[in-house]
Amino acid sequence: MRAQEVPASVLVGVGSWVPPRRVANEELAERLGRSPEWMYQRSGIRSRHVVEPGTSSGDLAVEAGREALVRSAVGQVAAVVVATTSPDRPCPGTAPSVASRLGMAGATALDVQAVCAGFVYGLAVAQGLIAAGTADSVLVVGTDSLSLSVAPDDPTSMLFGDGAGAVVLRSGHCEEPGALGPCVLGSDGGGRDLITVRGGGSEERSRPGGAPADRYLRLEGQEVFWRAVQHMTSASREALDAARWKPQDVDRIVAHQANARILAMLAERLGVDAERALSNVEQIGNTSAASIPILLDHADRAGDLRPGHRVLLTAFGGGLTWGSTTLVWPDFLSPDQSPHQLSSERRYVRPFGEDLD
Template sequence: MGVGSCLPPRPVANEELAERLGRPPEWIFQRSGIRSRHVVEPGTTSGDLAVEAGREALSRSAVGDVGAVVVATTSPDRPCPGTAPSVAARLGMTGVTALDVQAVCAGFVYALGVAQGLIAAGTVDSALVIGTDTLSLSVAPDDPTSMLFGDGAGAVVLRSGHCEEPGALGPCVLGSDGGGRDLITVRAGGSEERSQAGGAPADPYLRLEGREVFWRAVEHMGSASRAALDAAGWKPEEVDRIVAHQANARILTMLAQRLGVPADRALSNIEQVGNTSAASIPILLDHASRAGDLEPGHRLLLTAFGGGLTWGATTLVWPHLERSH
């Protein structure tokens, strides 16, 4: 029923990272497809971005107050409590169902599945689903993978309805493989570290095994996407737009090739915003909607892959929404 997003005002171009990383700006672009990303200033949190994105999505919907707020994030404001209750309260919604979902870059698709289940079960009639992350605060400044990550938040408003209506979510196909947890991880800050009495402090930074993650992302987003298309009764050539997690431009190209969908149907804003983790898909939905790249009746495939390892996909027919300017 509504979509919105929020990017921090400060852009960071590759030229700003080049000297620190010891890599030329064009090398960064060739490896990632990213020329710039936005990062938060001191004092700005994931919750701050989530409130702004959620407020915009609500203002563009006809739903008003919602029954649940589901926040997907791997960079919460605090380890305890969750970020969602605070976001809900700041939006004037005290007393609603509010919870965090932690599935890293697949978090938004997981959160859609959670909200879909709450609505289908009759627990709530509507939900605000937000993906928000500030991973620029979690990466080591001298780690080359820090070039990938930007900050931001995106949100959508869901309501109960019928499966034939435009905007209705298809079945959410979700999966995980905890055996790959070390491929995308922050080792510090949890009970695993605290249980090691007298041990050396664990690594506090986000670490990513890029080569292995690349191939697993292609494999699992591909398989989840095919399952979601089968559940919707769609053939790959019937997909008008792929809205995939913006992890790496080369992953997006290879995913489209494997699915047999023309590459120009894979939407992308990674060049301007980088990898915004759980916020990636809703930010892209908002940007594409505002740019006119999403039209009512378009068949969309949403898919993502993240730490855990986790992955997921779902489908929908894009509805008529008010465009923000």
């Protein structure tokens, strides 16, 4: 097959879901020994949503996937890719269950584990499935419930919220609005201890005797900050080059929502006006693999992502892993045309601290 005949992956639907329970900084202040304003100044986060007992990452994924499928008008897809670092079980993967619960038993279904870069990695997997002819349509979901994985007394726990976001991709042409550009991916396993859960895997089980390894998520914040800026900047530049775009051509940056200061520095290093870097981190927090698709959905619903906008996606996460891609935002079924009643909070902020609602 010649390169020009390889089908493109075209985004035709987006949806998201965050759990109803909202936890403000004030609720965490006594436990963490930090003031609400201290938390905000260091992260740009004032609140986050967390799951109630009995709600899993798979539950969130089903809700977000259903929203995306409704807006895509596709109905069913040939494959489901779930990006998560907090799967329902160590075995089996979460994706087959999500596919079955959405009425697509028999579909190709697999999990991707690239932590906060998982959604971009999931897009790349979907691109490969479509390009190879294995699937003509793919549901890609980013879902995480990291509030269940952080130590209650660890100050970095203030960063994390729970949620899921999803997109539907179909086979199409590279010139169509919504067609993904090349996905630029990278990793550095030498930094695996900077964002990690040491316990629960074969590494722990292979060591005879001794105390169990730490089962909580641990984060070396300062080092992660600088590496995130470095790798998202370089991957973004590669993705822009592949799309033959200049930084000034970018209408919107949709980056992993880890920290408001990272987002500001990323825009500055790319030479993109700060107001073009979208953010909902103030109300949503860091939702790991879910952050980019949640933001896509929220920004689309708020009218700040409009058909024709040139969009840069970029993320950085544990592994270490990172990735970027581009697309021109398409025109698809609007939220008010959706037959589903949306019950999750739809708050959106752009830029840092400026409420658009």
